[in-house]
Amino acid sequence: MEEIDLVIDMSKDTMERALKHTQIELSKIRAGRASTTMLDGIMVEYYGVPTPLNQVSSVSTPDARTISIKPFERKLINDVERAIINSNLGLSPANDGEVIRLNIPPLTEERRRDLVKRVKSEIEVARVNIRKVRQEANEELKKIQKDGGSEDEVKKAEERVQKLTDSYIQKAEQLMAEKEKDIMSV
Template identity: 50%
Template sequence: MEPSDYLNPAEEKMEMAVAYLDESLAHIRAGKANPKILDAVRVSYYGSNVPVSQVANVAVPDARTITITPWEKAMFKEIEKAIINSEIGIMPENNGEVIRLSIPPLTEERRRALVKQSKGEAENAKVSVRNARRDAIEGLKKAVKQGMSEDVEKDAENDVQKLHDKYLKKIDDLFAAKEKEILTV
């Protein structure tokens, strides 16, 4: 058994935790128009539930507006209904050509709640990274019993710790950027 047999899967898990956090934070509305907030909105299209982006053109003309231009006129009512029933909390405006979502400015209380939610997502990612570190170290300890030298195991443990620290820093950086984005008025 090689140390890399434990380091590579651990790094993969840590990388996935950071990627998942990045995706989660992208869906948290920060007062600026972001088409990703519509990712969870599904519309019925010929019997299938599909994302809005598969039945319409979604654009962000300015920092406070998202426009949705359905490819078929029949989809206007479906898209509007899906947005109203979603958890976005924004009333769509329809002028017959385009559906407009005006992103309201966030209140101070709402900003704090969003920062708290972001912090929770970051903590979940940190737990995943710590679990990957723990699994790798446990695997290395078992490898010692199967004949790996203790020096190699100690070096590998240090490498796992360095990976852990590197990914925790990435998580902290992602959270700090999101916090700044949310708190910037």
């Protein structure tokens, strides 16, 4: 049935978005190496308007422990520095008047464990969201059955939704394993 296929396709799209969101959140958790994504979400006051850091400066990683930020306008250097300090990343910017450098210290064992806990909580959020999509899809399928849909078709569709849910939860688990390995490797 067309309605059933539509419910399953929508469920798949929503689960995919939940997984993508989780990947974005996990990329913000640093694993000891410098990454420009660590600075995503930092806003700089640019002519009175909060603007993303990467739109007012060039951000790069010259080596594994350093992030280099070169504002497009020299007068922004103090605003960029202030935004980094206020971002609660725990990084202290050092500027030479033209370029801001962030040295990424190596992670302690305790900090690594804390980061792994954060990763696990993000993955749990992803699992909950995926299961919520399954629940909504099953409710939609029940409505279709109530409106005269075939009981066998609905049962098959529920099984397809469950397989979809299992595969996306498996993908989330795989993301967790990769990020945990990344964090715990020295």
